[in-house]
Amino acid sequence: MTTFLKSLISLQDSCLAFISLMFHGGSSEDAAEALKKLEASVNGVRISIDTTWTGELRSFLIVPLFKCLVALCLMISLLVFIEGIYMNLVVLYVKLFKRKPEKIYKWEPMPEDIELGHETYPMVLVQIPMYNEKEVLQLSIGAACRLIWPLDRLIVQVLDDSTDQTIKGLVNTECAKWESKGVKIKCERRDNRNGYKAGALKQGMKHNYVKLCNYVVIFDADFQPEPDYLQRSVPFLVHNPEVALVQARWRFMNANKCLMTRMQEMSLNYHFMAEQESGSTRHAFFSFNGTAGVWRMAAMEEAGGWHDRTTVEDMDLAVRAGLLGWKFVFLNDLTVKSELPSKFKAFRFQQHRWSCGPANLFRKMIMEIIRNKRVTLWKKLYLVYSFFFLRKIIVHCFTFLFYCVILPTSVFFPEVNIPAWSTFYIPSMITLCIVIATPRSFYLVIFWILFENVMSMHRTKGTFIGILERQRVNEWVVTEKLGDALKTKLFPRIGKPSNRFLERVNSNEIMVGIYILCCACYGLFFGNTLLYLYLFMQAVAFLVSGVGFVGT
Template identity: 60%
Template sequence: MIENECQRWASKGVNIWYQIRDNRVGYKAGALKDGLTHDYVKECKYVAIFDADFRPEPDFLQRAIPFLEFNPKIALVQARWRFVNSNECLLTRMQEMSLDYHFTVEQEVGSATHAFFGFNGTGGIWRIAAINEAGGWKDRTTVEDMDLAVRASLQGWKFLYLGDLQVKSELPSTFKAFRYQQHRWSCGPANLFRKMVLEIIRTKKVTVWKKLYVIYSFFLVRKITAHMVTFFFFCVVLPLTILVPEVEVPTWGSIYIPCIITTLNSVGTPRSFHLLFYWILFENVMSLHRTKATIIGLLDAKRSNEWVVTAKFGDSIKNKKSKHKTLKINFGDRIHVTELGFAGFLFFIGCYDFMYGKHRYFIYFFLQVITFLIVGVGYVGTVVPRS
């Protein structure tokens, strides 16, 4: 379809090319690197990058290119993602909340304060000179976008985020696809930090404060510690304090601060404010997978460079559902033992707190048990019918 469309425009005299690779060497980084090797690229100053499910508006380039053209210090213009299937199921609603907060707060603040912020891998335009100066695309991790952004930032290049420049895209609507995506997004940054920390320290082109910001704030806090703190505090430490009454977690640490942080996450998606409580329960479950992926990345273990393309289905699921009145579900593929194990652990803690505790944490524990059970039996996201 894309090839036919390119040929149609080429027949009208438009300078357009359709290129594909015959291998998957280097995965996405390899494809991006290969794309810049063609002769016609030498005549270009910028490269726009979109994943297959992204749909930019016709005036996307007209609105983005001027920022690069009139400011030679800018290497990247990043657009905001919008999601065409956010209402498909509760799983996509949860993702929308997390990603809208990321764009509304993290990317917006990083750009406005001229601090470092990462390239999102798609929906952006790069200055080719900046890519080349930073060393080009590298396939040493599964986050080639973050890898290039960090290296370009260490060369002194600036990035710009445009919140009003929006690109339509699709969220993974099956839990299996979402888990693979989250593994890549959590394992990749940790693995990149392991491989780049000395390079960041040794660079001389940026200030010490910039290096500290990238190492501490961007990597350690946001990409590594945040997952582990969420999982160990809410799913391990807090439950274990019920069994050891001598250890007491202050109310401000167990209730007030988590509630404030959770409320702030509704900034990007106010329409989903009523889902905030379930969102934090679901995020606690996912922090288990993110923590595991982060540890794998830090240790550079076997799965650290595992690349699985995130499945996006578009209208195919709706079409299948309309053709199949009865869904055939393979329950063996949907059972997740780790989540069910934590559900059992928290259920025991909840019962113990109900009988002997004094803080009434059992209300939270039982609700968290339900969430772990829902995920443990795979009853989350869109169910894809089998033929």
């Protein structure tokens, strides 16, 4: 028995020395002493294991590889920082010199002609694609039909792909109500859902009455434009024949629903303030947001119309039209009410589509962009590097790799120095630029950082699926709308909420959270920096998301 206990104690001491050397390194004497042999005694038989190779593996492979990853992340960090500063400087230029679209492009209100009557107004088609949108169908159809525009120059087209017969009946009733008020409203249905939203929009353009229209407006089912939307947007297209798209900004009616919707508001406000504003000002190009935009029918036809090859048909159309030389205008002052997903599962599906689709589109269009001869080299460089490569691919992967993998793992490599500018100063400046877009949420900045790091895992996964065209590359899950923009619900909700714990558990978040938690504990006991404070908070964010306690 005594021999057995001695063997266990010897084994424990040897293992501790081995782990200490692996993670902390040591002097040559320590290495020779601790790593020369790992000895264990089992039943009186001594087994000698030469472990010198572990020190060599760490010194010549693991540490250099980790240093290379750190160096790569530092370079990407600088690129992201430069891109963010550039976009914010453009926005600052617009604000200081008041370079609003009305000063860059010609804009005049639609003229009233007594003799011609409404003939001076162009024909406008309003498309509302929907799929089982029971909670918001009445709101969206009503908002479209209340648009201030001559009734004989406006057609509202409801593209209903609903599979629920009750909801189909509600759509028919709502359309009949507005038709009785003199609105030209059409409800179009398909026998299948091929192409999802893109397929519905494409099928809707095939009807004969659409050929009479000059412009087409798209509103998703949870969007409610103000009555003067057409009066403020269409004149840009009428008076500027080189303009193909006029995009309005989203305004979120349920931003105060929960902490998750507040953080979504921060991210999307920055997207519109920086990415859309800077793209419109410097390149007359940005990504169509899929809704709340007016298209010139001629530009759509020249670009080839709607394609369903990816889950981002809006971006696909915008890039193809941009490569033909058409210009886009973003109106920051024109807002359209919308709804944010308040359930974590719905938000995850949405983020998968928004990260997978652009990556897959980049794979499909990279050579088409490079070979294009109708736009300048500067615009092609902007599309390839800034618009696609940096913002749609690199940023997602960098955020997860650096802040959720490299930084936690660095506690095991004290000999690898990660400069403070990359972990604190640059992230702080980038975050400050983002928070400026939503000043009222400044006090939530810590929660926003942690939550964005959690979501970067899903965005990274979606990016790789899109680039490699793996399973789920064309997965389309309609973002659930709860009618949160309404103070009272128009109709009772479908189904009953489920509170079963296992249905809310997300294993990926839990595994990453446990790993970061282990790194935080190791950093607390053996580290010589305060990095463990961040790691504990990030671990909690992953674990809370992992058990589903996010959103409503």
